[in-house]
Every structure is written in C-alpha cells, then in structure tokens.
Amino acid sequence: MSTNVTLTGRIGKDVDLRFLPSGKAVASFPLVTSRNKKDQDGNWSETETTWWQVSGFDTLAENIAESLSKGDAVIVVGRAYTETYKGRDGNERQSLKVEAYAVGPDLKRQSAKLSRTERAPGRSTAAADDPWATPGTDEPPF
DSSP, rough: OOOOOEEEEEEEEEEEEEEEESSSSEEEEEEEEEEEEOOOOSOOOEEEEEEEEEEEEEEHHHHHHOOTTTTTTEEEEEEEEEEEEETTOOOOEEEEEEEEEEEEEEETOOOOOOOOOOOOOOOOOOHHHHHOOOOTTOOOOO
16 A cells, blocks of 8 residues: 655665666665654654655656755655565565655755756666667677
8 A cells, every 4th residue: 555745854875876777767765754842841852763765766866866965854755655575584574665756855954056957858868878778789889
C-alpha cells in the first residue's frame, strides 16, 4: 500500500546518482525527518526521528544530484511505501521509501539560487554525452 506524502527534512548523506542500462537517471538519498518539541524549561529537542529512502528519476534525478547535498534542508513530495527485506541477521525488516515527484530546497531554513537547465526531451544528459550509448553499433567510438 502507498500514499502521497509531503516531507520536510534534511539529506542524510550525499546524493547517489546512477544510470540504468536504458540511460534513465536514478538519484537516491536518505532523508531524516523529526519533530521539534519544547520542554517545560523552554528548550527545544528533536523527537519522533524517522529515516526515509528517497528516489527520483529522469530529469528530477539529475537536478537533485546537481543541486543538493548532505545536510541540505529539503521538501519532498512523492509516493510513500514500505519495503520488506531480510536483514543480515536473517530477521525480516521494513524500510520507508519515497518515490519523489518533486524535491526542492526548504527556503525556511536556507536560501537558494535557481537556474534552468535545458535538456533534449526524452534523453538524459549522460546518455547524450556517452559515446557508448549510441545504438546499433558494436564498434568502439574511437
């Protein structure tokens, strides 16, 4: 089961950008969300900390990798779901995942300079720059 979510949090480590054999870009990063609560003495503390694994595809993936890094405050909109897997100890575990539709800087916590990136429709930048990605030939590009 999945549901649409909007999350605000910080990127837990640098964005991992990779490309599928089809040339489709995939960016992934851990996102930590938490709730801040004021105690009786007026001090703030983080509570309800949750880690999410976020993935974005195509142009979104490339823009995430070019624009964001560890520690950045972001807003993520996407489809949340749980994934079940077996841990190293053999026990079943669950991981919270988000397939992102949109990701951007959280301007409440930082400022950002935006720029438009022009790309040919339907092709990722890496595939356009990769001489090995040319279909129909087995010859090396040199």
